[in-house]
Amino acid sequence: MLEVLGVDSESETVYAALLSGRPTAPADLAGATGLPPGRVRMALRRLQSCGLVSRRAGRPVVYAAIDPEVSLDGLLLAKHEQLRRARARAGEFGEQFRRSMTTRDPATLIEVVTGAEAVRQRADQVVTSTRHEFRAFDKPPYNPGRELDTNQPELELLARGVTVRALYDAGGIRLPSRLDILRMWTTAGEQARVLPELPTKMGLVDDRLAILPLSPGSGPNPSPSFVVLHRSAVLDALSALFEALWAVALPLEFDNGSSTDPGDLSSEEQLLVGLLTAGLPDEAIARQAGLSYRTLQRRLRALMERSHAQTRFQLGIHAVAHGWVKAPTSGPVAAADSGRGM
Known part of the structure; x- marks a missing residue:
């Protein structure tokens, strides 16, 4: 000792x-x-x-x-x-x-890392160097199995009091069992928000470093390429982009104490929520459900009131987060990128 x-x-x-x-x-x-x-x-x-x-x-x-x-x-x-x-x-x-x-050569501000294992090791090193705050864009595609990665480096950051803010692409949270991992991160202290779509996967370490994909790779054994950016105007721009998107994103909340039990939804409501989260426009949802357009609007407004949602997107996120609809059990998960930790 x-x-x-x-x-x-x-x-x-x-x-x-x-x-x-x-x-x-x-x-x-x-x-x-x-x-x-x-x-x-x-x-x-x-x-x-x-x-x-x-x-x-x-x-x-x-x-x-x-x-x-x-x-x-x-x-x-x-x-x-x-x-x-x-x-x-x-x-x-x-x-x-x-x-x-x-006065440095601009080329030294950008570090290119190629290969899945090299990307993982460098990303973990970058993330664990965070002193004050780590910010992330999280979106598919993920390497096979990495969509369920517990992301130990982030948990270690949270354990030592580092602020972690993550913006999630809505497509990522609908992957099978993904919500269990997100619940674990938010329970550990992560601040999470959601947007319909994010421009890229990215990690920002304090105001010092950024890591994001350069090329997703191709072929049967894709070799992803990521870049590590050091202090520069580009890094400042990425930081500003994160803050702008964070300001308009929706909080990802899993339990507000008043959520409706999935079993309390009628079969018609389950159908409407399922079609809504699948991304169908209102006209198509009305046709599939056999409802008039005006009746569909009333049904959706009622669901939004029950979920305390202000927008359709909020309703869809609430439905997935609280089990009103199930995430797809099959479908391709591209293996061109690394997981959350890059």
Whole structure:
């Protein structure tokens, strides 16, 4: 436990044995700790240099522990000061790097990563480097199985208090079992919103990096290509795009405490919701349901009131999120892109 303060495990063991308060000879410490006498003497020298033990004058030579509230607090304060200086130095390096960006070759601002495994590794590295906020565009296609990826890097970000905001393409949330994963992320603290369509898959790390697809690949073994963008006007534009779309997107809510049980919908209502979420226009829905256009409008308005939806799109998202309609159980899931973590 004290290794962070520069005290190795053997030295910590010897120090713990000395905390009885009685000055002890190295030979006795060897018997108490089970360590060879030579290693005990080395540990005592290290502890003495750290200010954790003192050597008493006279013979035989004995050592005593110094009060931990004094000695360990001193080490902690010294370590804190070292970290403060290191943080300040890192800030200086960052500022130096940012100044150099203005004169760098523009080609160095763009990093191209090719190949599914290389993309996954680089993306995970980029995501886990987030300090304050991670923002994402999430949309199909996904690699086979990645539509159900638990996205461990994001869960780790949320666990350490990083803000995560995700915009979802409506097509992605209708994939089989996808909603279970989205519920897990939002329960962990993710802020989620939905739009009918997103322009691309993308991840934004603070205001420092962006990662997004360059080419989806082709052929039986597609090799996706992604780009990592560093600080630049392009990165600023992507950040502005995210914020503009976030402002008009709909919150993805799974339980507002007043949702209608799917079993409470009549067969006609289930048909209407199913046709609506399938993307059919009102005229086609009316024909399929055998209703007049005016009656269809009344039925849809009633469903919107029950779901507290302001728009048809909100009604469709609510219907999928609360199980009013089932996600498709079959159909192609393209394998040209990586999953949420890119």
